[in-house]
Amino acid sequence: MKDKEKGQQGFNTRCVHSGEGIDTDTRAIRRPLHMANSFEMPTDVEELLKVLSWDHLDKWEYTREHSPTPRYLEQRLADLEGAGDCVVSASGMGAISATLFTLLKAGDHVVASEVCYTAAQKMLSHYLPRYGIEVSLVDTSNTEEIAAAIRPGTKAVYIETPGNPLTFIADIQGAAEIAHGVGAQLIVDSTWSGLTTQSPFDLGADVVIHSMTKYLNGHGDALGGAVLGTTEFIKQVREDGIVHLGACISPFNAWFIMRGLVTLPLRMKQHSENGLKVARFLEQHEQVQSVFYPGLESHPQFAIAQKQMKDYSGMVVFSLGLELLDNFTFIEHLKMIKHAVSLGHDQSLIYYLPTVFFFEDMVVLEDRQKEKYTEIMGEGVFRLSVGIENAEDIISDLSQAMEMMRS
Numbered sequence: 073m074k075d076k077e078k079g080q081q082g083f084n085t086r087c088v089h090s091g092e093g094i095d096t097d098t099r100a101i102r103r104p105l106h107m108a109n110s111f112e113m114p115t116d117v118e119e120l121l122k123v124l125s126w127d128h129l130d131k132w133e134y135t136r137e138h139s140p141t142p143r144y145l146e147q148r149l150a151d152l153e154g155a156g157d158c159v160v161s162a163s164g165m166g167a168i169s170a171t172l173f174t175l176l177k178a179g180d181h182v183v184a185s186e187v188c189y190t191a192a193q194k195m196l197s198h199y200l201p202r203y204g205i206e207v208s209l210v211d212t213s214n215t216e217e218i219a220a221a222i223r224p225g226t227k228a229v230y231i232e233t234p235g236n237p238l239t240f241i242a243d244i245q246g247a248a249e250i251a252h253g254v255g256a257q258l259i260v261d262s263t264w265s266g267l268t269t270q271s272p273f274d275l276g277a278d279v280v281i282h283s284m285t286k287y288l289n290g291h292g293d294a295l296g297g298a299v300l301g302t303t304e305f306i307k308q309v310r311e312d313g314i315v316h317l318g319a320c321i322s323p324f325n326a327w328f329i330m331r332g333l334v335t336l337p338l339r340m341k342q343h344s345e346n347g348l349k350v351a352r353f354l355e356q357h358e359q360v361q362s363v364f365y366p367g368l369e370s371h372p373q374f375a376i377a378q379k380q381m382k383d384y385s386g387m388v389v390f391s392l393g394l395e396l397l398d399n400f401t402f403i404e405h406l407k408m409i410k411h412a413v414s415l416g417h418d419q420s421l422i423y424y425l426p427t428v429f430f431f432e433d434m435v436v437l438e439d440r441q442k443e444k445y446t447e448i449m450g451e452g453v454f455r456l457s458v459g460i461e462n463a464e465d466i467i468s469d470l471s472q473a474m475e476m477m478r479s
């Protein structure tokens with residue numbers, strides 16, 4: 073299929089066909105899984121030079137550099153997210169670290185989310201400063217805080233939206249305008265959007281990151297990450313961030329994720345529909361103290377979510393206002409929903425985040441920030457990754473567990 077024809081096709085079609093093809097050896101109508109770490113090298117010097125150069129991503133040498141199965145996945149993702157190119161990695165954190173270590177050097181300044189995925193927060197607040205990179209951590213759901221922290225020499229603005237763990241939304245277009253005003257790049261971790269519910273590049277993002285472990289794979293059986301951006305930037309991330317730092321993906325995981333992507337739009341539709349139904353159910357329930365879901369009118373950034381999201385994905389955060397240990401009793405009462413930390417899987421998953429644990433992870437939060445999050449989270453919150461089961465069954469499981477808490 074020619075690129076031009078692909079670009080004109082609908083999103084669902086591209087999820088099925090982009091990067092797919094007939095296997096030349098067997099005529100199989102699916103790309104095979106190539107589990108090899110090395111490829112026979114040509115002895116013709118001209119051909120050999122192509123293999124050794126990273127400009128020829130269809131000439132293979134060694135799997136840490138690039139190999140067929142991950143490359144097909146990269147082609148599909150670049151097409152779906154509307155990027156010049158993509159490089160995949162062993163995990164979402166592999167993608168984040170590859171991006172930051174490629175882009176930044178000692179003396180650079182970054183503005184980033186004060187609250188985001190724990191390991192990303194560690195990277196921003198602890199590891200980057202060790203290498204002489206200064207990081208200003210602000211509430212990126214408040215665009216004014218980004219504007220106040222930006223400096224003439226700022227190199228990057230890093231946002232996660234919807235943000236882990238509270239579903240907070242950052243205004244992508246607003247952040248892009250501020251970043252571009254000083255020549256900085258806007259990096260968006262779009263993992264919680266599941267790709268289908270927002271298009272960060274259309275809103276001005278320069279780099280988009282996904283943990284493919286979550287919605288893109290969708291079946292809870294593989295880890296992976298992706299960095300998307302211009303062809304030139306991705307070439308640099310591939311060389312500096314992946315090949316030399318080493319977080320390359322296993323072809324096996326790439327193959328799983330490639331298969332998961334086929335059903336992405338169908339799954340995301342169900343995650344979003346279920347997410348809204350579950351959030352509405354929780355919102356009206358007398359035992360529920362608070363609910364955060366970007367599709368609820370009561371969400372603090374509902375207006376921005378409406379502006380930049382087509383749908384609201386499947387992450388719902390809520391509190392029952394119980395004593396610490398009672399929250400775990402509630403989880404014990406759940407019959408179908410699993411007690412597990414990941415998200416974006418077919419199965420519904422829940423975990424309880426006590427505010428004290430949250431503060432242990434987000435050690436850089438100052439007292440005024442802790443006060444703000446204590447007001448939002450109370451003693452703690454449940455993070456529910458709403459799966460693709462029937463919404464009625466998810467609601468009924470939550471409902472019976474809440475009923476048990478009455479007794």
Ligand SMILES: Cc1ncc(COP(=O)(O)O)c(C=O)c1O
Pocket residue numbers: 163164165166189192232236261263264282283284285286295296297414
């Ligand atoms: C928003 C976000 N980004 C990145 C990651 C890290 O992904 P991985 O576990 O694949 O490294 C996570 C994990 O939960 C996440 O929620």
